[in-house]
Amino acid sequence: MRILLCGGAGYIGAHAYVVLVERGHDVVVADNFSNSSPGVLVRLQQITGHPVPFQPLDLRDREAVVGFFARQQFDAVVHFAALKAVGESCERPLDYFHNNISGTLNLLHGMQAAGVKRLVFSSSATVYGDPASVPVREDARLQVTNPYGRTKLVMEQLIGDLCESDPGFHAANLRYFNPVGAHASGLIGEDPTGIPNNLMPYICQVAVGRREHLSVFGGDWPTPDGTGVRDYIHVTDLARAHADALDFLVRERRNLTVNLGTGQGISVLQLVNAFAGAAERAIPYQIVARRAGDVAEVYADPSLANDVLGWRAELDVDAMCRDAWRWQSQNPQGYPSA
Ligand code: NAD
Numbered sequence: 001m002r003i004l005l006c007g008g009a010g011y012i013g014a015h016a017y018v019v020l021v022e023r024g025h026d027v028v029v030a031d032n033f034s035n036s037s038p039g040v041l042v043r044l045q046q047i048t049g050h051p052v053p054f055q056p057l058d059l060r061d062r063e064a065v066v067g068f069f070a071r072q073q074f075d076a077v078v079h080f081a082a083l084k085a086v087g088e089s090c091e092r093p094l095d096y097f098h099n100n101i102s103g104t105l106n107l108l109h110g111m112q113a114a115g116v117k118r119l120v121f122s123s124s125a126t127v128y129g130d131p132a133s134v135p136v137r138e139d140a141r142l143q144v145t146n147p148y149g150r151t152k153l154v155m156e157q158l159i160g161d162l163c164e165s166d167p168g169f170h171a172a173n174l175r176y177f178n179p180v181g182a183h184a185s186g187l188i189g190e191d192p193t194g195i196p197n198n199l200m201p202y203i204c205q206v207a208v209g210r211r212e213h214l215s216v217f218g219g220d221w222p223t224p225d226g227t228g229v230r231d232y233i234h235v236t237d238l239a240r241a242h243a244d245a246l247d248f249l250v251r252e253r254r255n256l257t258v259n260l261g262t263g264q265g266i267s268v269l270q271l272v273n274a275f276a277g278a279a280e281r282a283i284p285y286q287i288v289a290r291r292a293g294d295v296a297e298v299y300a301d302p303s304l305a306n307d308v309l310g311w312r313a314e315l316d317v318d319a320m321c322r323d324a325w326r327w328q329s330q331n332p333q334g335y336p337s338a
């Protein structure tokens with residue numbers, strides 16, 4: 001298939017690019033580099049052995065998006081492009097609504113005008129908010145706790161309405177849990193700008209000496225060791241699910257909403273200890289107050305993905321830490337500027 005990856009220069013998109021090319025697809029990356037750098041394209045060329053077809057594109061520019069679809073033919077779109085920082089979304093909700101929701105509307109307009117009828121969408125476990133019980137199944141109550149989460153839920157709903165209106169349009173909403181790790185080559189990985197919001201990149205930057213210590217947000221959660229429990233999933237496993245979801249859309253011609261996680265809850269301290277083992281160095285940390293908006297425990301029931309996609313996570317937490325560390329230690333400052 002000829003596939004457009006919107007936001008394909010980002011962390012998850014770049015890993016999906018590699019898997020889709022390995023599966024023989026013809027893949028084009030579109031991005032505005034608002035949270036990524038052109039350096040990733042050089043690395044993707046190193047991994048795949050071919051130049052990366054790239055289109056500069058800002059999804060907020062409807063004319064540009066519709067014009068692009070009018071000039072190019074695609075069999076499917078994978079839509080990663082979004083702003084994703086929860087705290088920032090509380091400070092600048094309108095920017096998040098504009099970028100994520102209006103951007104998605106523009107994309108859907110471009111697809112509809114050009115007759116492109118397959119979409120794989122990056123949704124998130126954030127749509128479950130603070131779940132009533134774990135593991136979380138896809139039919140759990142949906143509830144958002146911040147503007148970023150609201151954009152993900154609204155985008156799922158907009159896509160759902162379009163699917164309802166056009167029986168020929170099919171979408172897969174992939175609800176990622178906590179993606180971590182990096183490609184086994186160490187050439188691509190997570191490269192956050194500024195102070196990392198998420199746990200794994202923060203640990204990586206402590207390990208490489210860019211930050212003094214990790215602040216563990218709360219040691220008094222109702223969990224076995226008192227720290228927050230999440231479902232960390234290796235980005236390579238996650239990437240593979242996008243290829244499987246595209247195959248599903250072609251084969252089954254129906255819509256899908258599915259959790260992507262390992263099904264295993266890991267605490268902050270378990271991740272810190274696994275990382276210390278993988279990197280063979282101590283990760284200094286201090287337990288501090290809980291972070292506003294955090295919840296005790298979230299992990300997936302991933303059985304639907306196994307049933308309908310034949311997909312399951314294969315890489316364990318040690319592989320996640322080993323690969324994250326390989327990326328960070330080989331690229332202490334992230335991607336070099338191109
Ligand atoms: P990322 O920021 O690394 O990648 C997103 C990419 O989209 C970036 O390259 C950015 O430049 C691009 N982009 C953003 N707005 C754009 C616009 N208007 N036009 C064109 N390009 C634009 O993030 P990621 O971690 O790779 O996440 C990918 C997707 O997965 C996002 O939609 C995110 O909400 C979702 N998600 C991520 C996580 C996570 O923890 N990383 C968890 C669940 C869901």
Ligand code: WQD
Nearest residue numbers: 086124126197198199200202215216217228229230268294
């Ligand atoms: C994990 C655990 C923290 C940083 C977020 C978004 C979610 C999704 C994934 C996109 C928690 C603890 C963290 C630190 C810490 N993104 N922590 N010290 O909060 O599960 O999910 O990213 O859709 O929407 O909310 O991930 O990595 O921020 O936190 O102790 O410096 O690590 O309290 O228990 P989270 P995270």
